[in-house]
Structures are given as C-alpha cells and as structure tokens.
Amino acid sequence: MRFIFVHGTGVRRKRYDQLSALITTALAKRFPDASFVPCYWGGTHGATLGAGGRSIPGVDGTRAADGGPVAGPPDxxxxxxxxxxxxxxxxxxxxxxxxxxxxxxxxxxxxxxxxxxxxxxxxxxxxxxxxxxxxxxxxxxxxxxxxxxxxxxxxxxxxxxxxxxxxxxxxxxxxxxxxxxxxxxxxxxxxxxxxxxxxxxxxxxxxxxxxxxxxxxxxxxxxxxxxxxxxxxxxxxxxxxxxxxxxxxxxxxxxxxxxxWRGPITRKNVPKLGDILRYQARGGPLRDHLAELITAGTDPAGPAGPAEPTVVIGHSLGGIALVDLYALAAMEQSPLPKPELLVTVGSQAPFLHELGALTGLPPTATALPPGFPRWLNIYDRKDLLAFRAEPVFADDPRVVDHEVSSRQPFPVSHNAYWKLDAVYDRIAEEIEASR
Structure with missing residues (x-):
C-alpha cells in the first residue's frame, strides 16, 4: 500500500514538511508496511506576486487620492x-x-x-x-x-x-x-x-x-x-x-x-487566495504533476495499474485537483491508474460542482463518470471550507461522506483534521472494506 498526500492552498515547504510528518506517522501506525510518496506542489505551482506586489496601492510610496501619504495616520x-x-x-x-x-x-x-x-x-x-x-x-x-x-x-x-x-x-x-x-x-x-x-x-x-x-x-x-x-x-x-x-x-x-496594512495583509494572503485563483485559471500544470507522480508507481509490465494499491489523500484545494484529475481521466479514458481509494478532507469540490465551477465535470452532470474511483469525503461542519459530496451525487454508491469534529471554530477547524484519530481510522476502515 502506498499513500500520496496532496496538500491544500497556502501551504509552503516548512508547513508541508510538518503536515507530511504528522500524516505519515499516523498512517504508519495503521499500515506499518505502507510507503509514503511526497507531493509538495506549493513551490512550483503555488501563486506568487510576479511584479513584487506593485499592483497593491501604496506599497511603492505612491500618494493617496487626497495627496497625502498612503501609510500616514489612520483615517x-x-x-x-x-x-x-x-x-x-x-x-x-x-x-x-x-x-x-x-x-x-x-x-x-x-x-x-x-x-x-x-x-x-x-x-x-x-x-x-x-x-x-x-x-x-x-x-x-x-x-x-x-x-x-x-x-x-x-x-x-x-x-x-x-x-x-x-x-x-x-x-x-x-x-x-x-x-x-x-x-x-x-x-x-x-x-x-x-x-x-x-x-x-x-x-x-x-x-x-x-x-x-x-x-x-x-x-x-x-x-x-x-x-x-x-x-x-x-x-x-x-x-x-x-x-x-x-x-x-x-x-x-x-x-x-x-x-x-493593505500591502502586508495582501502579501501574506497571496499563498492562500492566490493558489485558488491560479488553479482555477491555470490548473492544468498541477494536474499534470499529480498524474506523473501517480503514474510513477505503475507496473511497467502492463497497463493493469500500480504495482501496489494506492490511496490518494487531498486536503482542501488538493482534493479539488484530485477530483478534477480523476474525473477528466475517466471521461477521456486516459491511462491514469485508478487508485484503491480517493480521500478528500475539508474539500470544496462538491460545492464547486454545484456552482458549475469544477473543471473536471460538466456543470449539468448529476453523476460521476464510469471509471471514477471510490471516493471518501471527510468534513467537519465547523469548517466553512468543507462540503458534503453524497447529496450532490446521491445515486452514486462510490461516494461516501464521513463527518468528524475537532471541536474547533473556523478557521482552526480547517487544519485540525490531521490531529484527529477519527480521520485515519475512517480511512483505514474504508481501505479494509474495499478488500
């Protein structure tokens, strides 16, 4: 069994290493013989300010509309x-x-x-x-x-x-x-x-x-x-x-x-908001990166699939990218190996589909395409960025929702999943059920 963890929006190297170590340790207790494939995409496919933030009013010493300094006394x-x-x-x-x-x-x-x-x-x-x-x-x-x-x-x-x-x-x-x-x-x-x-x-x-x-x-x-x-x-x-x-x-x-503080606030939030906007506009390179990583474990002897069962886990934007990737692969009948289980945690994919804004599915689709993997969607109702998938694909037995609770308010609840045993236990239960 191998696990691939795809992080969410705003995560950069230091934060990814912390999350990866936490998740790897928790899953290793339940799957001692499993392998873990790193998937850090924030450095290459994450958002940055190409012009150094010069589009933000006031960061370059320009004057306000009334002629006064932008960073002067509060109004x-x-x-x-x-x-x-x-x-x-x-x-x-x-x-x-x-x-x-x-x-x-x-x-x-x-x-x-x-x-x-x-x-x-x-x-x-x-x-x-x-x-x-x-x-x-x-x-x-x-x-x-x-x-x-x-x-x-x-x-x-x-x-x-x-x-x-x-x-x-x-x-x-x-x-x-x-x-x-x-x-x-x-x-x-x-x-x-x-x-x-x-x-x-x-x-x-x-x-x-x-x-x-x-x-x-x-x-x-x-x-x-x-x-x-x-x-x-x-x-x-x-x-x-x-x-x-x-x-x-x-x-x-x-x-x-x-x-x-408009300049510092905007710059600080570029990774979080910018990653989402960049993916929605130009998500292809990230999906290609994920496809290469998943395919790297394919048995070269034939197209039967990975040499060992694969479980892909996506948090937040990472879950959106994975749902898009497998939906597009299923509709295009691409050779992308199907995983044992797709897990999304704190994901907005179901909500985006309701809005008609999910890249991988036509806005009018009421079901996932044939060939789409089994999908476990974990959410915390206190997490305002987490949504349910079962009601959106009500007639599809491949889709299962599971609710957990960190007892934390938003936004802390959006990242608290990885400290909950209930998350890893439910993933383990779903893997065992598939066998």
Missing part, C-alpha cells in the same frame, strides 16, 4: 462612519448618557427645552418627504428649486427610498428621545441635531448597502442639509460624542487597519 473620519454604519444610533446613545448641565431654567414646566425643539423639527421633516413614485427618467439637476436640494441629493445618491424609514427609525428611538431630553441649552441641542443628522444618513446608507452611490462629499452635504433643518450645523468639530467615539472607532473598525 479617523472613515473609522467613525464605519462605526456609524454598524450602529447609526451610537452617537445619540453617547449624548444621552453624558452628564446633564446645570438647569438654567429652561426645564421649567411649560417651557420647551432646546433638545425638545430638535425633536419637533425632526418629526416635522418627515412631513416634507415627497410622495413615493417611480424614479425619474432623467437625472434630477439644478432645475428644481433650491429648497428641494435635500431630496434631489437623496435621489442622486440612491438613498431616496431609504430616507423615510431611516428618519422614522431615528425619530422613534429611545436614544434620540433621551439625547433631546438631556440637551437643555442651544450648544447641546446643536450637538444632538448633528448626531441625529449623521444617524439618519448612516441608517439610510446601511439600508441601501451596495445600492448606494454616495461619495464622502455627498454624505457630508446630506448631513449639513438635514442638520440645518434641525437648527444645527452638519459638522461640529470636537463634539462630545466625537471625543468619546473617535478613538474607539479607530480601535474597533477595520478600515484604518486595512488602509495602513
């Missing part, structure tokens, strides 16, 4: 808006919780506080919304009266259908009500007006998602226009909510980190 504005998109009411929540100023008499019965006036203006704004109707055939421009600038801009940014619900969400929130109640003077009410305006725009942007067509300048203008109708100003530098949330946004949101 607090972008971080704050990312936090607002996640939680549009966060600034209002901060203002509602801040200590109240001393009562200056505006809290007397029958006297509306400055914050209550903001609440009334926000409610009145909803009455100004234009009636809903089909989008205009032509883009709306400055021909409309200046008083309609807010609604023109909402239509231009794709936020018109989301503005009303966003306005209602903010106006009806406990956070807005409490912030208004806490704003007893004019400066505090202006802060609430600004925070409410940002909350409305953020809620509309979050609801629109990818349908929004809105630049930062347009976003800021929308805030200005709404805040102006609430008796405030669109942007209040140094506001109390900004002081509390500014540093928090830089720590909690990902955009500043991505901006600052």
């Amino acid at each position: 607090q504005e972008a971080a704050e808006w990312l936090l607002l998109l996640t939680d549009p009411l966060c600034e209002l929540r901060v203002l509602a919780e801040l200590p109240e100023d001393e009562d200056d008499g505006l809290g007397m019965p029958g006297v509306r506080s400055a914050g209550e006036m903001v609440a009334g203006l926000l409610t009145a704004l909803s009455a100004e919304l234009p009636s809903a109707g089909p989008p205009a055939a032509e883009p709306l421009t400055a021909e409309l009266p200046p008083s309609d600038e807010l609604f023109v801009l909402l239509r231009a940014t794709g936020l018109d259908t989301h503005f009303g619900p966003a306005l209602a969400e903010v106006a009806g929130s406990a956070e807005f009500g409490e912030a208004c109640a806490a704003a007893l003077d004019i400066p505090a009410s202006r802060e609430v007006a600004t925070a409410a305006s940002r909350a409305v725009v953020a809620a509309a942007l979050a609801a629109a998602g990818e349908d929004a067509l809105c630049t930062g300048d347009e976003r800021d203008r929308l805030v200005d226009l709404i805040a102006g109708r609430l008796g405030g100003t669109g942007r209040v530098p140094g506001g109390r909510a900004a002081a509390v949330l500014g540093a928090l946004a830089l720590r909690m949101t990902t955009q500043p980190v991505l901006d600052l």
